[in-house]
Amino acid sequence: MKRTLAMLTVCSAALLGGCSTQELSEMNQTVSDVSSDLTSFLTGGRIVREDRKYDVLVPVDVDTAAARLRRYYNFEDVDAKIVALKNSGRDSDSWKATALAGQEAVWEAAPGSFYKMGKNYGDLNPPNRIVIELEKNGAGSMVYVTYSSSYRPQLNEQGVSELFQTVHDVAVGKVR
Secondary structure, three states, X not given: OHHHHHHHHHHHHHHHHXXXXXXXXXXXXXXXXXXXXXXXXXXXXXOOOEEEEEEEEEOOOHHHHHHHHHHHHOOOOHHHHHXXXXXXXXXXXHHHHHHXXXXXXXXXXXXXXXXXXXXXXXXXXXXXXXXXXXXEEOOEEEEEEEEEEOOHHHHOHHHHHHHHHHHHHHHHOOOO
């Protein structure tokens, strides 16, 4: 806090006293460094995303499991939505399309054999992320789940195992 106050005082004095572009550039860099240090301090250091993975074979055909998971987690074909918004001709829809594209949602489908769906999950910033892939495997389906978070408490064994159990239960039809 003292460092920030000192920087503000130096910047104010330099601006009032007149200074060269080089000096302003150096002060700007110093302010940027202080801001970066403050952000790092407040977030507990560099934000690193970690993954937890889960694979399970479910005795349900791939299309049924995908439909259940899509409905439960509200996965959307964002690419189709973006195209529709961009083609609407309204400026506000163009902004909406840009915002949707920034959410990095995933939707890939090859009915009868493969699905991949993913989205940001939760209200944290940066957000947690869930990606679910399903592949046909004989009479059943192989489900691959990747849960990513930058927050260690979100990755504890109990919370992650509950999430993975919910994915399994939704895929087999125990949870709607």
